[in-house]
Amino acid sequence: MNVMKYMLVAMVVLLASCSRSTTDYAEEDYDLLFPFAGIEKPKVSYEDQIVQLGNPDAPVSDFVYPGVEINTNVRTYNVTLTCQFREIDILGNNVPDDDLASRFVVRYVAANRQLITIASNTTNEEAAQYLTNGKPLELRFKAQSGFPMYLLVNGVGPRGSSIKATISAVSEDGFTIVKPLTVNEHQNEEGMDKIKGPFCAYIILP
Structure with missing residues (x-):
């Protein structure tokens, strides 16, 4: 009986020596383990930005403003348009202004909701601005x-001429980047000819 008593006491002592108080554990530094990485910027989904097509051959007089009214979560965007044409001679040099034959046009909707024409040829009376x-x-x-x-990009030019344009928009807070619309056309046929891929499209700013 005494043997059993001693064995029971020994087991209690052994268990007590194996147990640890909660004060034995060091406090975890959660700021170190899980540092704050800042607020993530929203990811832009181009799938939500629908490209709507227009008629590149339609006259300016047919233009109807295609914008829509949005009254909630309205963003302000910085819109950038870049365009350039080039007409070269058989040696690859730029053709002098007095000898230019290209009749390219680039059109965009300005902040005043008007359709604006930029032209490569100064004889274009619809143009508000001319390319060099x-x-x-x-x-x-x-x-x-x-x-x-x-x-919108369209027009005709001699062989070796080209026209390119890109329009893009980024919200002022930098969170929304709109898919750019880009055109880069070369006229490679003999003589004067229309570009192969006249373009007209728009995206409603979200």
Whole structure:
């Protein structure tokens, strides 16, 4: 009986020696284990930005403002348009201004909701601005949600001529980046000819 008593006492002592008080554990530094990485910026989904097509051959007189009214969560965007044309001779040099034959047009919707024409040829009376051979033109303006980021590129030129344009928009807070609309066309047929891929499209700013 005494043997059993001693064995029971020994087991109690052994268990007591194996148990640890909660004060034996060091406090974890959760700030070190899980540091704050800052607020993540929203990821932009281009799938939500629908490209709507227009008619690149339609006259300016047919234009109807395609924007929509958005009254909630309205964002302000910085819109940038860049465009450039080039016409070269058989040696690859820029053709002098007096000898230019290209008749390219780039159109966009300005902040005042009007369709604006930029032309490569100074005889185009619809143009508000003219391009210089081989030199890029950049325009910037602000627009709000519901505004159509619009780009039209069309025209004719001699062999070796080209026209390119890009319009893009980024919200002022940097959280929303709109899918750019881009055109880069080369006229490679003999003589004067129309570009192969005239373009007209727009995206409603979200």
